Amino acid sequence: MSGVTDRQIIHGFIKALLAAIFWGISGTCAQFLFEQRNMDPAWLVSWRMMIAGSILVTFAIARKNSDVWKVWLKxxxxxxxxxxxxxxxxxxQFTYFYSISLSNAATATVIQYIGPVFVVGFYAIKNRRWPSVLEYTALIMALTGxxxxxxxxxxxxxxxxEAAVFWGILSAIALAFYTIQxxxxxxxxxxxxxxGWGMLIGGLSFSLYTSPWESSGVWDMGTWAAFTYIILFGTVISFSIFLGSLNYIGAQTASLLCSVxxxxxxxxxxxxxxxxxxGMDWLGTFIILITVGLLTLSKKPKRGVTTDQKSKII
Structure with missing residues (x-):
């Protein structure tokens, strides 16, 4: 990328990798809350979106030349x-966290990573074209993994x-919709x-179903630590540093690094x-990650920016 120094590129790599690590640990924190603190996944989703959404909207308002209100004018x-x-x-959010509650963070996260395959299928149908050989290869590898x-x-x-498999695949389909829409x-x-608006409005609307004013789970120092991590590091900070990395290494590279x-x-x-x-779990994981890599590398840079930005905020 022209005008970007080697030091800035290194910073971009570090930011993208940190964002991916923060997201991965966030899923494990959620598993801890579900398994060891008996927290309801829907309750956690509501509060995560409402709190993180409020913070992100506030940041958006504080930005110079903010467009936070313009979206409502049309x-x-x-x-x-x-x-x-x-x-x-x-x-x-809900399908991912519920999938974790039925299996574990590692399995749920890997299964969700087949989402890009559904994105490829959608655009193949929309554009009335057969997938490329590379895309067919990625599909076979995703199914194998x-x-x-x-x-x-x-x-x-x-x-x-079976429920974990069902909700895991739903999570991948939801990720595809969330990426395209x-x-x-x-x-x-x-x-x-x-x-920011998506999280805030989504959290408020979902709260009509989850009754977030009623406490869920057993609360102690471990609960507060995991809950706070999910909100701050697993959402707000990871989102911010991931977007910051795009300025230096581009969406394609940043998205590929997020396979971590x-x-x-x-x-x-x-x-x-x-x-x-x-060993079979690790093998399936690496095959799916190779699939993500193939699909990411096959994208044209001009197509990747917006979809890759959105596909990582989970």
């Missing part, structure tokens, strides 16, 4: 933002529950504005929570 854009908040943000992850190579049984909004408004997320989730889950990750 009815069509406002409606699209509401759809993104409810059908995109709420869906991707997922098969190994949920069956360990057996054709007769699953190693995680706001593309037009992101051409007009900043990612901070779209994401499921690896960090797996390593922390194994070391902290004692999750058993077998």
């Amino acid at each position: 009815p069509h854009d406002g409606i699209q933002l509401l759809l993104f908040a409810i059908l995109g943000m709420v869906a991707v 997922t098969f190994l992850l949920v069956t360990h190579g057996s054709f007769s049984e699953l190693v995680i529950s 706001p593309v037009q909004l992101l051409k007009k408004y900043s990612a901070a504005t779209v994401t 997320e499921p690896l960090s989730a797996a390593l922390v889950a194994v070391a902290w929570l004692g999750v058993t990750f077998t």
Whole structure:
């Protein structure tokens, strides 16, 4: 990228990697809250979105030449933002966290990473073209990796529950929708504005179902630490530093580096929570990550900025 120094490129790499690690650890913190503190996933999703959304909207307002209010001046854009908040943000957050509660952070995160395959399928149908050889290869690898992850190579049984597989795949589909739907909004408004409003509105609307005013789980120092981490490091800070990395290394490279997320989730889950990750699990994980790499490298840079920005805020 012209005008960018080697030092800035290094800073960009570090920011993108830190964002991915923060997201991975956030999923493991959620698993800790679900398994050891009996917290309801829907309750956590509501508070995560409401608090993080409020912080992001406040940051967006404080920015120079802020566009945080402009999105509401055009009815069509406002409606699209509401759809993104409810059908995109709420869906991707809840399906992901619920999938964690049914399995573990590592497995849920890896399964969600097949989402880009659904994005490829959507654009193939929309543009009325057959996927390329590279995209077909990625599809086969994604299916193979997922098969190994949920069956360990057996054709007769699953190693995680059917519900965990179902919600994990729903999470990947929700991620695809969440990536595609706001593309037009992101051409007009900043990612901070779209994401901040999406989280805040999504959290407020979801709270009608979750009753967040009623406490959930067992609260102690560990609960507060994990909850605070998810809000600050797993959402606000990770989002900010990821966007900061785009200025130096571009969305394509930053998105590829974010493949570290499921690896960090797996390593922390194994070391902290004692999750058993077998050789088949690791093999399935690496195959899916190779899939993400193939799809990322196949993108044209001009197409990748907006979709990659949005696909990482989970």
